[in-house]
Amino acid sequence: MTATEPATAPDAPVLRRAARLGSLGEARNLGLIIVLVLLTVVGAITAPGLFLTWGNLLNLLTTASVIGVVTVGMTFVIIAGGIDLSVGAIIALASVWCTTLASQGYGIGGMIFAAMAVATIVGAVNGALIAYGRMVPFIVTLAMYVSARGLAEQISGRRSQIVSDPAFAQIAFNKVLGIPLLVVILAVVAVVGWVLLNRTTFGRRTFAVGGNAEAARLAGIDVRRHTLLVYVLSGVCCGIGAVMLTALTNTGASTHGMLYELDAIAAVIIGGTLLTGGRGSLVGSILGVLVFTTITNLFILNNLETPIQNIAKGAIIVAAVLLQRRGDRRNAVTH
């Protein structure tokens, strides 16, 4: 009993301060925007006439588009308290499936359908095993990571499958008002994802399931069904990503999407989403993707080697998580 404590009514100054700071996620978004601005300045200085061009910007965004779409799905999964290690493997499997001779026989519509269907079904299998099989997300998606890529190798015989329909490849080269279609797809997926997360009951319940599953259950949420749906959503995002990547490379291959799971998880984490679930921001995740892509872009423009680039990425992840811990402590003080 806490009779010895001072009155603990939420006093007005604390609430005002909380409102001014906004949520933890938004505060850190500001940090990521500052990092992006700094990177832009570095780019303008180190690669004058190369970095700050319309062409390079569109190129950068196109590079970010596939991993960005995957990261949207990953954000939902992590906020709901899960993890999806199988996203890269799902992309590989979907790209291979939609580029088999049989699939290609149905034309562009059939190919897109095949990619989306395969990815959605794999996501549903992940979700069903986790939600109804009561297995740990890490284990289930790790198993899927191995077996989905294995299946992709089996189907393709480890050969790249060339896309024969020129209309399909055009997905990667079409432009809408001068902006590459792939970038437009990323923008649409991100906006739809943001609305779903922040403006719908589905989004609110995703936070609830990840933040306190028992409270969600007692409130009357079907936690298992919701968990299943979140992994299905991740699968759908992978399907979209598979179509984009297949068009971009004009091939379906079992080697597509290598290490995408790590890039997506890293982007979500530095975007301020708690790996333990319950708190997170989709805007942060997208900013995270942009930070990583910009670093890669800068290194390429400056002819620097990938190992150094990877060291820089690792350092950023550690710095972001340290920041997250500090934010949590500050949060605790206001209790």
Add this chain to the structure above:
Amino acid sequence: MTETMLQMTGIVKRFPGVVALAGVDLDVRPGEVHCLLGQNGAGKSTLIKVLAGAHRPDEGRILWEGSQVGFGSPVAAVRHGIATIYQELDLVDGLSVADNIFLAHEYASAGFVRGRETREVTVALLERLGHPDISPGTEVGRLSAAGKQIVSMARALSHDARLIVMDEPSAVLAHDEVENLFRVIRGLTAAGTAIVYISHRLEEIREIGDRVTVLKDGRTVAAGLDARTTPTTEIVKLMTGRTIEYAFPPRQSEPADGDPLLEVSGLTRAGEFVDVSFAVRPGEIVGLAGLVGSGRSEILETVYGARKAGAGTVSMGGRRVRPGSVPAAVRAGMGLAPEERKAQALFMLASIAENVVASTLPRFARAGFVDRRAALEAAAAQTAALELRPKDPRRPVRTLSGGNQQKVVVGRWLLKGCKVLLLDEPTRGVDIGARSELYALIRDLADSGVGVVVVSSEVPEVLGLADRVLVVADGRIVHEAPAAELDEHQVLDLVMEGSAVITKEDVV
């Protein structure tokens, strides 16, 4: 107002190994505050979980507004108009106040949350609860415990609940907040809402309650008592009149003397306990009696260094122990058998032997390699001395009964050669037959010169086992006396009435 709103008859709920409810009756009328009283373990929490649809009863009938119902799920209970405010607040920290209140019953069109409407209704609910200062957009994780409770109540109101169950709502509230809570409750009951109110504080029940039902050992022992006029002594008698007697070993004939082993002086932790001082001599068993939440476990953990004291000192054999350091406390000769045995003390998948030698491993190690045979032999000797069953120390600890698991924890500290043993709820989850054996073991330890501190929420256990008893209420030691000079009623009076109204003269 004589018609019955809720009538529960002969409710039985069994869990593996225990009968939590052995036949509970409860009737609640519209517009009343019905108080549920009982000691820890009497079945109050299980009963409200049955009422909330979180547990399904094995036997019994629930009549809700005249028709028989079975609440198969929390949703079903809420749909009937029964809302529960749990002690561990069931809120999502990462969501806003408004989102928490309307979680799973959002104002929404086609899946889109109608934000403005949600905010307006939230503001109205919070105003009704006397807290217009809480903003609907604030993240719940940023609120104080009292603020969270207001949100829980707003949630109950948002369901248009006609029966609200409150599980120790005042436990997290400061004094003026309790006044506000009572004002809200009076407003609700005036509108015909019934409240089932659980509290350990008798003075609150006198102030807000209409009728009282008393539970003991999973049964209703008295129903429909008048909350204002029933004498305290009668209520306490109903709560304690036990049917089970334990065999306690005889006490030391002479009071312990000699220099104290453990001396605690002025120990304070903000919000948990204030100015706690006591001493333990060799061969002495000191008992701390108090309710859950009174601060007794926190005191023990602070003495052990698992929590850092804000003020005060802990000394072993006259030398100060570095505060906030478990290794320092262990080096000084303390051992703790914590409250949550499985979570805090045992490696459930490991063997008995591995658990027993966990604190003494370096003794069996050469250049970092553990001499497994020597460790096993030492563990076997220890478990044999404790008459542990099964005898084979290679068996996994998870296969042991509660009493034998407790022996493993005690054995670990005996092997270490500890001088002061701190026992937090040593018989929780230990069946009745094994308890007497554990009591005898603790007494034997004391006779061999170990100082023992026992914390228990079961008053008879403290009184039967300890030589000297400290009564803890609201984070203070309100009374200290030889166990032989106290009885259960006095101790319960002390812990329930709180520290303010009692002086030593009143109880002796």
